[in-house]
Amino acid sequence: MSAAVEETFGGAGRQPFALTAAGIWRNGLLAAGTWFLAAALTYGLPDVIVWGATDAFAAVMLAGAGVFLTLSVTVHRLGGLGRTLVHYGPWFVVLGLWLAAWEVLTAKLGWLPKPFFSPPQGLLHVYVTDWERLLICVAYTGRLWGLGFFSGILVGFAAGVALGWSKRFAYWGMPLLKLIGPVPASAWIPCTFFIFPTTFHASIFLVALASGIPVAILTAAGVGQVNRSFYDVARTLGADNRFLVLKVAIPASLPNVFVGLFMGLYYSFAVLVVAEMLGAKFGLGWYLQFNTAYSAYANVYAALIVMALICAGLVRLLFLVRDRLLGWQKGIL
Amino acid sequence: MSLAIAESPVSRSIALDVEAVSHRYELDGKELQVLDGVSLSIAPGEFVALLGPSGCGKSTLLRLAAGLETPTAGSVREDGRPITAPDPDRILVFQDATLFPWRTVRANVATGLEARGLLRAQAHRIDEVLRLVKLEGFAEFFPHQLSGGMAQRAALARALVNDPKLLLLDEPFGKLDSLTRLRMQNELLDLWKSAGFTALLVTHDVEEALLLADRVIVLSDRPASIVAEVRVDQPHPRRRDDATLVALRRSLLEKLGISHDV
Numbered sequence: 001m002s003a004a005v006e007e008t009f010g011g012a013g014r015q016p017f018a019l020t021a022a023g024i025w026r027n028g029l030l031a032a033g034t035w036f037l038a039a040a041l042t043y044g045l046p047d048v049i050v051w052g053a054t055d056a057f058a059a060v061m062l063a064g065a066g067v068f069l070t071l072s073v074t075v076h077r078l079g080g081l082g083r084t085l086v087h088y089g090p091w092f093v094v095l096g097l098w099l100a101a102w103e104v105l106t107a108k109l110g111w112l113p114k115p116f117f118s119p120p121q122g123l124l125h126v127y128v129t130d131w132e133r134l135l136i137c138v139a140y141t142g143r144l145w146g147l148g149f150f151s152g153i154l155v156g157f158a159a160g161v162a163l164g165w166s167k168r169f170a171y172w173g174m175p176l177l178k179l180i181g182p183v184p185a186s187a188w189i190p191c192t193f194f195i196f197p198t199t200f201h202a203s204i205f206l207v208a209l210a211s212g213i214p215v216a217i218l219t220a221a222g223v224g225q226v227n228r229s230f231y232d233v234a235r236t237l238g239a240d241n242r243f244l245v246l247k248v249a250i251p252a253s254l255p256n257v258f259v260g261l262f263m264g265l266y267y268s269f270a271v272l273v274v275a276e277m278l279g280a281k282f283g284l285g286w287y288l289q290f291n292t293a294y295s296a297y298a299n300v301y302a303a304l305i306v307m308a309l310i311c312a313g314l315v316r317l318l319f320l321v322r323d324r325l326l327g328w329q330k331g332i333l
Numbered sequence: 334m335s336l337a338i339a340e341s342p343v344s345r346s347i348a349l350d351v352e353a354v355s356h357r358y359e360l361d362g363k364e365l366q367v368l369d370g371v372s373l374s375i376a377p378g379e380f381v382a383l384l385g386p387s388g389c390g391k392s393t394l395l396r397l398a399a400g401l402e403t404p405t406a407g408s409v410r411e412d413g414r415p416i417t418a419p420d421p422d423r424i425l426v427f428q429d430a431t432l433f434p435w436r437t438v439r440a441n442v443a444t445g446l447e448a449r450g451l452l453r454a455q456a457h458r459i460d461e462v463l464r465l466v467k468l469e470g471f472a473e474f475f476p477h478q479l480s481g482g483m484a485q486r487a488a489l490a491r492a493l494v495n496d497p498k499l500l501l502l503d504e505p506f507g508k509l510d511s512l513t514r515l516r517m518q519n520e521l522l523d524l525w526k527s528a529g530f531t532a533l534l535v536t537h538d539v540e541e542a543l544l545l546a547d548r549v550i551v552l553s554d555r556p557a558s559i560v561a562e563v564r565v566d567q568p569h570p571r572r573r574d575d576a577t578l579v580a581l582r583r584s585l586l587e588k589l590g591i592s593h594d595v
Contacts, residue, residue: 229431236399237445237495238421247447251435328435328475 027089028072034096035065042103042121048110051118052125060124061099068092118298126302133287134306140282141272141307144200148207148275149268153261156212160219160260164253165245170220177220181213185271189278199279206278210271211264215257222256223249255329258322265318269311346377346531347411347422347498349398354407355556356393367393368404369556380525380532382542384585385552391535394557395501398533399425411499421445423499424492428507430484432476438487439463439472445495455494462494465524482513486520493524500525502534506541518544522569539585543578544571551588561588 039061047054075082099120106112107119127134162169163177185206192202226249234248276285284307291299356368367390375381383391396402397409400419409416411423424445432441442459446452463469466486476484485505492500505521506514522545525532536542542549543565551561563585567577 227431229427229429230433232396232399232401232425233427233431233433233491234444234448235401235419236421236423236425237448237491238419239444239448243448247444248433251433254435326435328477330475330477 023073023076025072025075025086025089027086027093028068028075031089031092031096032065032068032072034093034100035061035068036096038096038100038103039065041100041108045104045108047107047119049107049114051107051121053121053128054107056128057103057119057121057124061096064096115295115297118301122298123302123305126299130299130302133282134303137282137284137287137303138306138310140280140286141276141284144203144275144280144283145207145268145272148204149211149264151204152208152210152212152268153215153264155208156215156260156264157219157257159212160216160257161223161245161250161253163216163220164223165249174220177213177216180209181217185210185274186277189274192278203275203278203280206271206275207268211268214263214267215260218256218260218263219253222253225256226252255326258318258326261318261322262315265311265314269307272307345496345498345529348377348413349375349499349531349533350408350410350413351394351398352408352410354394354397354404354409356390356397356402357405366556368397369558370407371552371557371559372407373550373559373562375531375533378529378531380534380545380547382534382536382546382549383552384536384539384542384549384589385557386554386589387537389552389555390557391552392503395425395503395533395535398499399423399501401425421449421495422497423501424495424497425501425503426485426488426492426505428504430476430481430488432479432484432487432491434476437473437475438468438479438490441476441487442490442494444491458494462490465493466490466520480513481509482517485509485517489521489524493528496528497530499531499533502532504536505534507536507538514541519570521545526569539582539589540573543581543585544573549581549585551585561585 039058042054042061043058071085075085078085103119103121106117107121159173159177163173164170188206188209189202192205193199196202196205230248230252231244234244239248272283273285273288276283277289280286284303287303288300291297291303351371351373354368354371355366358365358367371394373381383394385391393402397404398416400416400423403409403417416423432438433444436444439459442462443452443456446455446458460469460472463472466489468483468486468490471479471483471487476487479487489505502521506517509517518541534542534545546565549563549565550559551563552558553560563581565571565578565581567575571578
């Protein structure tokens with residue numbers, strides 16, 4: 001047993017192909033077991049309070065168990081996708097256990113009570129009944145976030161290059177940036193109401209500010225740190241200032257810029273709730289506030305999970321862009 | 334190879350005149366004099382080596398000749414015109430290859446052409462130069478994938494593609510292992526002969542100076558001034574155990590303040 005546990009929890013790194021000789025994916029089998037356990041507990045034990053989609057959740061878990069059971073013998077035929085699945089095998093096993101424990105502690109024992117906690121079927125119920133509204137919220141938030149984030153990083157990047165390149169710009173700009181940087185987004189709300197024609201513009205500004213400031217600071221630092229000899233070399237080769245900025249300073253500071261982009265991405269998500277306080281009719285941030293006000297915490301959790309998944313997806317996307325642009329760094333880092 | 338295209342070597346090199354140059358740096362509020370009344374004339378196509386203790390100001394002289402700085406006093410002139418700004422006719426090769434790490438070898442070599450807007454017209458020269466420094470198989474490599482010698486060759490190619498009339502070399506082989514260094518010295522000599530540029534090499538390696546240069550100039554400790562000048566008339570290729578060179582080496586070492594027992 002302990003050997004099996006060791007293989008499940010400590011084995012992913014050392015054994016990328018945790019397949020036995022017979023071609024059975026052991027972790028897939030274990031995941032099927034834990035998911036089936038969750039399904040059985042959900043279906044078999046009575047709920048202390050009535051929740052929405054108990055049977056539906058049991059069905060989902062059962063289906064999951066079936067999928068893992070099938071995968072445990074077929075995963076090695078799936079190539080790259082199969083390798084990824086095998087890599088995350090231990091996670092699937094634990095996920096089943098975690099869902100089972102969550103189910104028991106909330107719906108079956110009531111130790112984590114309503115309305116502060118919700119069993120998994122409560123969240124599932126939200127997705128099943130409120131998916132249309134959630135989808136609209138995702139679209140609204142996507143529009144706000146997209147406009148805010150991209151305008152923010154664009155301005156932040158340009159300001160950062162200017163701050164890092166020009167001493168005069170840095171003299172006036174750096175103290176301002178250091179003052180503005182730590183001001184919380186909500187403190188801007190009174191000003192933004194006055195400055196911007198609509199609350200939507202004000203919201204965009206808040207998201208842009210949150211994402212732009214880390215980009216500006218890190219870009220400025222990156223441009224300032226560029227090895228002086230690179231400039232000397234480029235100048236002796238006939239480079240003008242334009243070339244020095246575009247072809248030397250900017251590429252040399254890109255690793256820093258990406259650190260700023262990652263920070264800006266996280267901050268921009270954190271500020272969404274505040275930004276959607278400003279008279280928004282839809283949006284994930286708005287959805288969170290609205291349902292918090294009504295103590296509909298299941299809806300809050302459901303929306304939080306959607307937000308977290310979107311953020312994680314965007315981070316992954318940004319990693320892909322970075323690896324593509326900074327391939328030359330391999331071996332340096 | 335085909336670098337000297339239909340042009341005579343003389344027009345492809347320049348004379349460098351350094352006249353009574355003194356130079357000071359400001360460092361933490363203190364003035365640091367690095368050059369003190371240095372005068373020297375280098376004929377077109379000549380290969381001159383500057384020899385001196387480390388930190389004596391040799392590199393500063395190169396930076397002045399490259400036009401990266403202007404001297405505090407005195408003048409530096411190319412073919413009689415004062416040098417005030419960098420120009421691709423005068424190219425500096427550093428001790429570190431200082432290749433741009435985000436550019437492939439080909440893009441690094443192309444930098445000078447690209448900066449001057451000549452890339453389209455002269456792109457073929459990149460392959461020529463890469464062949465010349467034996468890096469034709471490494472054009473798409475990134476600098477971190479190169480060995481020290483290859484990186485320094487790439488840096489040379491990046492300079493040569495601009496057809497420099499004056500090549501300023503700041504201890505270019507200082508960080509290479511001794512075998513690579515010997516090979517690179519010969520390659521540099523071949524390039525100099527075929528391309529015909531004027532070369533000014535800074536080094537603290539007496540043998541390197543004697544093997545390569547027409548003339549070796551010995552500088553004093555900081556602030557640097559010229560303490561000796563030795564003409565080397567031996568034809569190339571030179572052997573390091575040649576009796577004349579051995580004698581010259583001994584006298585140069587003595588001028589650098591190192592006894593003849595070394």
